[in-house]
Amino acid sequence: MQIPARVHYACLxxxxxxxxxxxxxxxxxxxxxxxxxxxxxxxxQILQQLKAAGWVTSTRGAQGGYSLLVRPEQLSLLDIAQQIGCGDSGCGGGDDDTPEARVLRGVWEQASEAFREALAQTRLSDLAERCSEPSETMFYI
Structure with a gap:
């Protein structure tokens, strides 16, 4: 699956x-x-969309910036992808109606559904927690 840059940046x-x-x-x-x-x-542009959704707020001035308005456990990656406008896009598949195309379309739809489910099960809070854990990478001299 290829994630659109817009969705990747919004999630980041x-x-x-x-x-x-x-x-x-x-x-x-x-x-x-x-x-x-x-x-x-x-x-x-992305933050304006997220602000319109009521998920972030902006503060002007030298000490300004962006802050979350919702708790991270309330949002999944699918929520973010759908808000940005790319969450329900499936794989291609074309318009032809041959037996081969129908079979492939079925596989693309299954893959797309599994993809959406994985995004829906991944909460922003889970990822933030993973980011705060110390790295297990060890370097030896």
Missing amino acids: AMLDLASQAGAGKPVALREITQRHGIPQPFLV
Whole structure:
């Protein structure tokens, strides 16, 4: 499955905000773009959609930025993907109605359903918790 960049960036931004939620201050747009390499104009558009959904708020000024309005356990990755407008897109499949095309379409639909289910079961809070765990990578000299 290929994830649209818009969905990937939206999930990164929301995960960043969820991870920073305990700090009690808004996260600057610049910080998110630097940490994740998201083009700023693209991120602004995404955050405007998330703000319209009532999931984030923005604060103006030198100490401004973005903050979550909802608890991370309330949102799944599927929620975010659907809000951004890409959550229900399936795999291709064409319009032809040959037996081969129908069989393949069935497989694409199964894969798409499994994909949606995996996104629905993954909560933002679960991912934020994973990000805060210490890395198991050990280096020996």
